[in-house]
Amino acid sequence: ALAAPAVTSSLPDIVWRLQSSFPASLETIHGSAEAMARTIAALTGGRFRIEIETPGHLAPGAETLDAVRNGAIQAHQTCSYYYMDLDPAFAIGTALPFGMNARMQDAWITDGGGQHLLDTFYANYDLVSFVVGNTGAQMGGWFRREIRSLPEIAGMKMRIAGVGGTVLARLGVEPQQIAPEGIYAALADGTIDAAEWGGPYEDEKFGFYKVAPYYYYPGWWEGGPSVHLLVNRPAFEALPELYKVALRTAAGQASHEMLARYDVRNNTAIRSLIDKGVQLRPFPTDLLEATYKASFELYAELAAEHPRFKAIYEPWKLFRDQIYQSFRVAEFSFESFGFAQQAKGL
Amino acid sequence: ALAAPAVTSSLPDIVWRLQSSFPASLETIHGSAEAMARTIAALTGGRFRIEIETPGHLAPGAETLDAVRNGAIQAHQTCSYYYMDLDPAFAIGTALPFGMNARMQDAWITDGGGQHLLDTFYANYDLVSFVVGNTGAQMGGWFRREIRSLPEIAGMKMRIAGVGGTVLARLGVEPQQIAPEGIYAALADGTIDAAEWGGPYEDEKFGFYKVAPYYYYPGWWEGGPSVHLLVNRPAFEALPELYKVALRTAAGQASHEMLARYDVRNNTAIRSLIDKGVQLRPFPTDLLEATYKASFELYAELAAEHPRFKAIYEPWKLFRDQIYQSFRVAEFSFESFGFAQQAKGL
Numbered sequence: 001a002l003a004a005p006a007v008t009s010s011l012p013d014i015v016w017r018l019q020s021s022f023p024a025s026l027e028t029i030h031g032s033a034e035a036m037a038r039t040i041a042a043l044t045g046g047r048f049r050i051e052i053e054t055p056g057h058l059a060p061g062a063e064t065l066d067a068v069r070n071g072a073i074q075a076h077q078t079c080s081y082y083y084m085d086l087d088p089a090f091a092i093g094t095a096l097p098f099g100m101n102a103r104m105q106d107a108w109i110t111d112g113g114g115q116h117l118l119d120t121f122y123a124n125y126d127l128v129s130f131v132v133g134n135t136g137a138q139m140g141g142w143f144r145r146e147i148r149s150l151p152e153i154a155g156m157k158m159r160i161a162g163v164g165g166t167v168l169a170r171l172g173v174e175p176q177q178i179a180p181e182g183i184y185a186a187l188a189d190g191t192i193d194a195a196e197w198g199g200p201y202e203d204e205k206f207g208f209y210k211v212a213p214y215y216y217y218p219g220w221w222e223g224g225p226s227v228h229l230l231v232n233r234p235a236f237e238a239l240p241e242l243y244k245v246a247l248r249t250a251a252g253q254a255s256h257e258m259l260a261r262y263d264v265r266n267n268t269a270i271r272s273l274i275d276k277g278v279q280l281r282p283f284p285t286d287l288l289e290a291t292y293k294a295s296f297e298l299y300a301e302l303a304a305e306h307p308r309f310k311a312i313y314e315p316w317k318l319f320r321d322q323i324y325q326s327f328r329v330a331e332f333s334f335e336s337f338g339f340a341q342q343a344k345g346l
Numbered sequence: 347a348l349a350a351p352a353v354t355s356s357l358p359d360i361v362w363r364l365q366s367s368f369p370a371s372l373e374t375i376h377g378s379a380e381a382m383a384r385t386i387a388a389l390t391g392g393r394f395r396i397e398i399e400t401p402g403h404l405a406p407g408a409e410t411l412d413a414v415r416n417g418a419i420q421a422h423q424t425c426s427y428y429y430m431d432l433d434p435a436f437a438i439g440t441a442l443p444f445g446m447n448a449r450m451q452d453a454w455i456t457d458g459g460g461q462h463l464l465d466t467f468y469a470n471y472d473l474v475s476f477v478v479g480n481t482g483a484q485m486g487g488w489f490r491r492e493i494r495s496l497p498e499i500a501g502m503k504m505r506i507a508g509v510g511g512t513v514l515a516r517l518g519v520e521p522q523q524i525a526p527e528g529i530y531a532a533l534a535d536g537t538i539d540a541a542e543w544g545g546p547y548e549d550e551k552f553g554f555y556k557v558a559p560y561y562y563y564p565g566w567w568e569g570g571p572s573v574h575l576l577v578n579r580p581a582f583e584a585l586p587e588l589y590k591v592a593l594r595t596a597a598g599q600a601s602h603e604m605l606a607r608y609d610v611r612n613n614t615a616i617r618s619l620i621d622k623g624v625q626l627r628p629f630p631t632d633l634l635e636a637t638y639k640a641s642f643e644l645y646a647e648l649a650a651e652h653p654r655f656k657a658i659y660e661p662w663k664l665f666r667d668q669i670y671q672s673f674r675v676a677e678f679s680f681e682s683f684g685f686a687q688q689a690k691g692l
Contacts, residue, residue: 042591043389098684101677103449103482103609110606136449137676199676218680245388252599260456263449267672282679292687324688326613330483330545331447332685333628334564335678338444341638342670 016050016074019058033077036254043246074235081162089308091163093118095225097295102134102224104323117312126233130251133227133258138219141196142212150286159195164221170294187211200269209278362396362420365404379423382600389592420581427508435654437509439464441571443641448480448570450669463658472579476597479573479604484565487542488558496632505541510567516640546615555624
C-alpha cells in the first residue's frame with residue numbers, strides 16, 4: 001500500500017535566507033530561485049525552506065556577498081562578476097568577453113575542472129558555489145544612433161557592467177554603472193548614449209526600444225553567462241546529507257530549465273521587437289576585432305597582477321580554445337548549413 | 347541540533363526495474379541512468395530504488411517498450427526513435443535529420459510545448475516521458491573510402507539507424523541495422539562500407555578508426571538527440587508525490603550533466619583521434635543539400651499518412667524554423683566571430 005510521504009522529526013527544520021541580485025519582475029531568473037526553493041521544500045517534507053528575497057531586502061545590493069560570508073544570510077543568487085572589484089577572479093565564473101557559450105561554460109564547470117577551480121577560489125571567502133542557470137548569449141545593447149565603425153564609439157557613454165565595460169573603456173567608451181531601474185530614464189533623456197542589459201525578452205520588458213532604436217549583436221562580453229548560487233560554507237556543511245543532495249539536484253534542474261526558458265522567451269521577443277520597428281545591427285567588424293584584442297590583453301595583465309585570477313584563467317583559456325576547436329566540427333557545421341538552408345526558405 | 351536524516355515507515359519501499367538501451371561500457375549514457383538512480387535513492391532515504399539493467403537483461407532489446415507498457419518493467423532509458431517502426435512519431439522526441447541542436451531541443455521540450463505534445467502521444471502507449479540527457483551533435487560516421495560528391499554514395503552499405511537511414515536510402519544508400527557490438531567487425535571485413543554510432547568519445551571506444559580512416563561531419567541526422575526515460579504511466583501515477591518530485595528533479599539534473607560530460611569527453615577524443623591519423627572530412631555540399639531536401643519531403647509524406655506524426659511535427663517544425671532565426675542573431679554571431687579569431691591563433 002502506498003502511504004503519504006512524510007519525514008520524521010529527526011529531520012531538522014532549517015530556514016535559509018537567500019537574496020537574489022535580480023528583481024522579481026525578471027521572473028525568468030528570479031523565478032528560477034523560487035522554483036528551486038519549492039523543489040527543495042518538496043524534497044524535504046517542507047523541513048528545508050529557502051526564503052527568496054529581492055535585491056536590497058536583506059542587505060544592500062553591493063553588500064550581499066559580505067552578508068553571506070559573515071552568515072547574516074545563507075545564500076545569494078547572482079552573477080559573480082558583480083564582485084569583480086573585490087578580485088577580478090570573480091568575473092570568470094560568470095563570463096569573460098569572448099569566452100564560452102552557455103553549453104561550453106556548463107561543460108567546463110560541470111565536468112571540465114571549472115567547479116573545483118571556482119570552489120578553491122571561493123574558499124577564500126568561505127563560500128561554496130552552484131551553477132543554477134545561464135541566460136544564453138546576450139545582445140549587444142541599445143544605441144540611440146547607428147555605429148558604423150570603431151572610431152564612432154569614442155566618447156560614448158554606455159551603461160555596461162562588468163569586464164565588458166573595462167574593455168570598452170580602453171577604446172574610448174565611458175562605461176556607466178546604473179542599476180536596472182534607472183537605465184531606461186538615462187537612455188531616454190540622453191544622459192547615456194547606449195545601454196545593455198541582457199537578451200531580447202528582458203530588454204523588451206525594460207522598454208529600451210522606445211528610446212534607442214538600434215539593437216546590436218552579439219553581446220560579445222556575455223556569450224553564455226552562468227548564474228550562480230553562492231552559499232555560506234559553514235551553513236552548507238552543517239546541512240544533513242539529504243538537504244545537500246536536494247540542493248545539488250535542484251540546482252542541476254534549475255540550470256537545465258533556466259536556459260530553456262530564456263531561449264523560448266527570447267525567440268518570441270526578438271520577433272516582437274522587430275515587429276515594433278527595432279533595427280537589428282551586427283557590431284562592425286573593426287569594433288569586434290579591437291575589443292577581442294583588448295580583452296585578451298586585459299586578461300594577460302590581470303593574470304600577471306592577480307594570482308587567483310591566473311589560477312582560474314589559464315586552465316579556463318586552454319579549455320576555451322580546445323572546445324572552440326571541437327565545437328567547430330559537428331556542432332557548428334550542423335548549425336551553419338541548417339541555418340543557411342532555412343534562411344533560403346528551404 | 348542537526349540529526350541524521352531519516353524517512354518514516356510511512357514512505358513505501360518501491361523498487362523499479364529500468365532497462366537501458368545502452369551497454370554499461372558507454373558509461374556517459376548508461377552511467378547517467380545509474381547516477382540518476384543513486385540520486386533518487388538518496389532523496390528518498392533509500393525507499394525508492396531503481397535497478398538499472400543493460401540491454402536484453404530484462405527483455406529483448408526490441409521488446410523493451412512492450413515490457414514497460416505492460417508493466418513487466420517500469421522504465422526504459424532509450425532514444426525513442428528506436429521504436430519508429432511502431433509509429434514514426436516516436437522519432438521526433440529524439441531527433442529528426444536537420445532538426446534542432448541540443449539546446450533548441452531542450453527549449454522545445456521543456457518550455458516550448460514539446461513535453462505536452464510528446465506526452466499526449468505517449469499516452470497512447472500508457473507511457474510518460476522525461477528528458478534525461480542529450481549527446482550533442484553527433485558525427486557523420488566512418489567511411490572506408492573518401493566521398494567527394496553525392497553520386498559516390500549510391501550502392502554503399504552503411505550502418506545507420508533511424509530516420510537518417512530512411513533518408514539515405516532515397517539517395518541510393520543501403521542502410522544496415524547492426525547492433526553496437528557487431529558494427530566493428532562488419533566494417534573491418536568490408537561487409538559494410540561505412541558506419542555511424544555517435545560522437546568522437548564513443549566512436550573512439552569502438553575503435554572504428556582502425557578500419558575506416560575517413561571521419562565525416564556533421565551527423566546531420568542527429569544534431570542534438572535527446573535521451574528519454576519512458577515510464578509505465580500507472581506505475582508513475584502510483585508514486586507518492588515525493589518520489590515523483592525526486593524523479594523529475596533528478597531527470598533535470600541528468601539532462602544538465604550528460605551533455606556536459608559528452609562535450610568534455612568529445613573534446614578530448616577528437617584530439618586523440620586526429621593524433622591517431624584519422625582524416626576529418628566535411629560531407630560534400632551536394633550531399634547535404636540532397637539529404638536536406640529528401641528529409642523534408644519525407645516528413646511531409648509521413649505527416650500526410652500518420653496523424654500522430656503530423657500532430658507533433660507541425661508545431662515542432664514551426665518552433666525549429668523560428669528558433670533557427672533567433673539563434674542566428676546573438677548565439678551564432680558570437681560563435682562565428684570567436685571561432686574564426688581563435689582559428690587564426692588570436
